[in-house]
Amino acid sequence: MSAPFAAGDFDLKATLHSGQVFHWRADGAGGYLGALGGRAVRLVQPESGLLAATAGAEEAARVYLGLDHEISKIHESFPRGREDAILREAMAYCPGLRILNQPSWECLATFITSSLKQVAHISQISHELRQRFGERLEIDGNAIYAYPLPQAIADAGEDALRACGLGYRARGLHRAALRLARGEVDLDALRELPDDELREALCGFYGVGEKIADCVSLFGFGRLQSFPVDVWIERLLRKHYGGQIGEKAPLPRVREFAQAHFGRYGGYAQQYLFHYARLEGV
DNA sequence: CTCCAGGTGCCGA
C-alpha cells in the first residue's frame, strides 16, 4: 500500500456505496477491492481526511474518486432559498460523498443494465458480467474481475447476457458493445463534445434515455452540472419544490427545473439528495 | 401473492 495521502471532505465507504458504482467489495480489513484502469486495486481510509491505495495506483485513485473536485466551491454554488432546506439537510447527511470519474464504457454499460432495477440487483448483474466475461486480476490472493471489454460483450451474444439476469436490458448492452467493438462510436471522442451534443450522442444508444444519459455524463464524463432524475429524485423534487415545478408538470418539465435550479454543479446536489432520499426515505 | 426498482421505446390521441 502507498503511504496515506490527504483526502479531505471525503468518505470512501459512502462514495463506493452511493449507487454510482457497483463492484467494490469490502475486504474485511477496512479496505475495498476493485478494478481500476485494468489493474486490481485496494483502497483504504485509515482515518478521516486520509486515503491509501495500492502502491502505484495513488494518482489513478485520486482522479477516479473525484478528489480534485473543489467541494467548498461546489457548495457555494448551490441555491440557498427557503425551499432548499432539503438540500442543506441532504448535504449534512452525507459529507464526503464524491462524484466518481469512471471509465466511460464501464459507466455506460453498467447504467444500461440499471433501468428499472434496484441498486442491489445492478450490483449482482455487474459481478456476474465481470466474472463471466471480464479479465481476471488478482490482489493479495483475491480474484478481482475487470469490467468486460466491448469486444467480449459483443462476442458473448445477447442470449448469454440474458442468462446473467439482464432481462430485456441484454439487447441494449449487446448493441452498445457491438457499436464500440466495430468502431462505429468512439467514446473518447465524445469527451470533446459540448454537454448537449454529448447527451444527444449517448441517447443514440438503444436503451439509453434522458436519465441514463445524465448518469453517464455525470459519472463517466465529468459533466458535474448533469442532474439525473430517477424515481427517487422525482418524488423528492415534486414534494419539496412542487410549488415551483407545478402540480401536474410532466417529467421533462421536472428535469428542466432541476437542471436550471441547481446550477453548474447540480450533479453534486443531485447525489446528496439521492443518497438522502434513498437511505432516509425523505 | 403483490408491489416496486437509479427507465426506455413505442404507440395512439
Add this chain to the structure above:
DNA sequence: TCGGCACATGGA
C-alpha cells in the same frame, strides 16, 4: 408533446 403500456427479473 403527452399519457399509457409492455418489458424481465428478483427482493421486500
